[in-house]
Amino acid sequence: MEAPLTHGSPSEFARPERPGDLTPFLKLLIQGKTLTFDESRAAFTEIMTGSAHHAEMGALLALLARRLPTIDELAGAATVMRECATPLPTSIDTSNILDTAGTGGAPKTFNVSTLAAIIAASAGAFVAKHGNRSRTGRGSAEVLDALGVRVDANALIQRRCLEEAHIAFCFAPNHHPAARHAMPVRKTLGFPTIFNLLGPLTNPAQARRQAIGVYDRSFVPLVAEVLRELGAVQAVVYHGLDGLDEVTTGAPTLVAEVKKNAQGGSVRIYETTPEILGIARVNPLSIAPDTLSAASNLCIDVLENRAPRAAVDLTIANAAAALLAAGLVEDLRGGVAMARSTLASGAARETLASLVRISMETPS
Numbered sequence: 001m002e003a004p005l006t007h008g009s010p011s012e013f014a015r016p017e018r019p020g021d022l023t024p025f026l027k028l029l030i031q032g033k034t035l036t037f038d039e040s041r042a043a044f045t046e047i048m049t050g051s052a053h054h055a056e057m058g059a060l061l062a063l064l065a066r067r068l069p070t071i072d073e074l075a076g077a078a079t080v081m082r083e084c085a086t087p088l089p090t091s092i093d094t095s096n097i098l099d100t101a102g103t104g105g106a107p108k109t110f111n112v113s114t115l116a117a118i119i120a121a122s123a124g125a126f127v128a129k130h131g132n133r134s135r136t137g138r139g140s141a142e143v144l145d146a147l148g149v150r151v152d153a154n155a156l157i158q159r160r161c162l163e164e165a166h167i168a169f170c171f172a173p174n175h176h177p178a179a180r181h182a183m184p185v186r187k188t189l190g191f192p193t194i195f196n197l198l199g200p201l202t203n204p205a206q207a208r209r210q211a212i213g214v215y216d217r218s219f220v221p222l223v224a225e226v227l228r229e230l231g232a233v234q235a236v237v238y239h240g241l242d243g244l245d246e247v248t249t250g251a252p253t254l255v256a257e258v259k260k261n262a263q264g265g266s267v268r269i270y271e272t273t274p275e276i277l278g279i280a281r282v283n284p285l286s287i288a289p290d291t292l293s294a295a296s297n298l299c300i301d302v303l304e305n306r307a308p309r310a311a312v313d314l315t316i317a318n319a320a321a322a323l324l325a326a327g328l329v330e331d332l333r334g335g336v337a338m339a340r341s342t343l344a345s346g347a348a349r350e351t352l353a354s355l356v357r358i359s360m361e362t363p364s
Helices: 023-030 037-048 054-065 071-084 112-122 140-146 155-165 177-181 183-189 195-201 219-229 292-303 309-325 332-345 347-359
Strands: 097-099 126-131 167-171 209-213 234-240 253-259 266-272
Touching: 023 037, 023 054, 037 054, 037 071, 037 177, 054 183, 071 177, 071 195, 071 219, 097 112, 112 126, 112 140, 112 167, 112 209, 112 292, 112 309, 112 332, 112 347, 126 140, 126 155, 140 167, 140 292, 155 167, 155 347, 167 347, 177 183, 195 219, 209 219, 209 309, 219 234, 219 253, 219 266, 234 309, 253 309, 292 309, 292 347, 309 332, 332 347
Parallel strands: 097 126, 097 209, 126 167, 209 234
Antiparallel strands: 234 253, 253 266
């Protein structure tokens, strides 16, 4: 095995440390080592404060992307991003706040995590839905905007939405201004980086209940362990084994449940199937809309109880995960039953109407 390039480097490469210097961390990663929690926190502090040079930032993100990040690396980076976030202040205890943001990066069906958030809110959960625009042009921000929600509402309006309608939309760019320092580098790299995992871990309302879909099965236990480390009360992390970042109706789904307990927290990993959940097996991509208009119309049809069964079932499966993370049911099957009855009652449609109305009010 050849020695790493940093071994025995000529003295001409030596230079004094400078503000924002990521070289000490780069040397560790080049040597095949991993970063401790404190090292990851230090490195991402330089990135999120804008002190790091873009070249070094790109090198760090690329080296981390070569392998699965460790729990310490992801938890350290998430801690910094949480500290740099513009918070959403609310009177609701953070242990009762739910988020349904996922990683993205998988084939796109339609906005099931957004619908799951609306259903969970209408069933009694308090949901701070964290989201952004999408490379597809029909992410949570675009679809909610098409449905009449003011997605860039200020913190006061967001708070009212959360406390009165039980759901608020937290537009990621407005809450994570420090992430702008890494954005040019991320766009230049053109492949997923650790930041794709950080978004769902950095809810601005400090939600301690989460339903997170991830785009690779290897991230399921990792993200679950990081959530446990960061103090989640309850969380459900999942990946459809047909490649989707959703509880899928087309194949088994790998699931990790996180629960806080006296020992700090537990993680249980298992597989479920559409049949176990009492749902017909259908390829979700067969019902995927290809335009923003079609996606928003499908969301309305689901809430109005007139959508095709395949679209309703995919929504129900993911709402079940949200209801489980919210602590409103004991298992996914119970979540399916609650989601179905909630949707059939028309409560989810009324929740969306309340969100639209409050979000569009003039801030006082």
